[in-house]
Amino acid sequence: MKVRPSAWLMAVLLLSGCPQKETTEEEATEKPTSEKTAAGTTAPAPTTTTAPTQPAPTAATTETAAKPAGIEPKVKSEVDNKPDGITNGNALTASNAKASIQSPKEWAVTKGDTTVAKSADDKARVAVAGFGAEGPDQRMAAAAQAAGLTNCQWSTPPEQATVGKEKLPATVADGICTRGAGQVKAAMMASEQTLVIGSWDEGGDQASVFNAFRSITKAKGGDGLAACCAAIRQNAKSAPPQQAGLYIMAAGACENARKNPDTAKALAAVRSALAGANVPGSCR
Numbered sequence: 001m002k003v004r005p006s007a008w009l010m011a012v013l014l015l016s017g018c019p020q021k022e023t024t025e026e027e028a029t030e031k032p033t034s035e036k037t038a039a040g041t042t043a044p045a046p047t048t049t050t051a052p053t054q055p056a057p058t059a060a061t062t063e064t065a066a067k068p069a070g071i072e073p074k075v076k077s078e079v080d081n082k083p084d085g086i087t088n089g090n091a092l093t094a095s096n097a098k099a100s101i102q103s104p105k106e107w108a109v110t111k112g113d114t115t116v117a118k119s120a121d122d123k124a125r126v127a128v129a130g131f132g133a134e135g136p137d138q139r140m141a142a143a144a145q146a147a148g149l150t151n152c153q154w155s156t157p158p159e160q161a162t163v164g165k166e167k168l169p170a171t172v173a174d175g176i177c178t179r180g181a182g183q184v185k186a187a188m189m190a191s192e193q194t195l196v197i198g199s200w201d202e203g204g205d206q207a208s209v210f211n212a213f214r215s216i217t218k219a220k221g222g223d224g225l226a227a228c229c230a231a232i233r234q235n236a237k238s239a240p241p242q243q244a245g246l247y248i249m250a251a252g253a254c255e256n257a258r259k260n261p262d263t264a265k266a267l268a269a270v271r272s273a274l275a276g277a278n279v280p281g282s283c284r
Contacts, residue, residue: 007128075172075187076159078210083165085215092117093219095230096130100190102215114146123204126212127197137188143197149177164216168192190214225266229254231280243277250274
């Protein structure tokens with residue numbers, strides 16, 4: 001008698017004989033990194049980037065500005081709010097200048113468009129020049145040259161100071177210049193349309209240079225004739241030949257009149273020297 005296996009046993013045997021799909025280690029550990037798009041294509045997972053941090057800009061300052069080698073900061077500390085300048089020296093001014101300074105009496109003085117005073121040993125000097133609306137920068141090279149200086153370099157920016165017994169506002173700067181084959185220390189001051197350049201050699205009388213700076217006062221007396229003298233010299237250049245000599249003589253008389261402390265008498269002398277020629281308005 002044959003025994004037939006039951007239906008459920010046959011089913012178990014049939015299932016156990018089917019091969020099973022094995023799961024690989026790569027499939028077991030793989031994680032989705034993308035998403036399906038609506039069109040069925042694979043889109044990369046979104047990523048974010050962080051912008052690199054930029055360093056904050058550094059503000060430019062005058063303290064960090066490069067300065068020519070050899071310049072020493074002196075002039076501001078020597079003249080600012082220090083009225084103890086020379087009081088009994090030689091008065092120095094120039095055409096268009098509205099102030100004057102004094103140099104030591106023993107210093108030699110040469111007058112002109114730029115007036116220069118030099119120490120007896122020629123190791124220290126000051127030069128005075130006037131300037132107008134163009135400012136002092138346009139006169140600096142010529143004033144320095146009159147004092148025997150070239151290739152001057154100045155600290156920038158210039159500093160502000162209050163100078164002299166009249167507390168005049170001034171612009172000052174330290175510098176170095178070439179004199180002959182060497183370099184010398186220098187200082188400049190601009191106030192009341194008056195440019196002053198001082199310099200001294202090694203061992204020179206720099207104390208008198210700064211004393212001269214501190215002696216600055218507004219021009220008075222005959223020194224007020226500077227504009228008049230400049231106008232006469234200008235007229236001499238454009239005058240007809242028959243009058244040019246007259247203007248040249250009048251300009252010389254004007255320079256002499258500047259030594260007269262009585263402005264009224266000085267102007268009268270200048271008008272007399274012009275002898276009926278055109279008198280500039282600054283000489284009236």
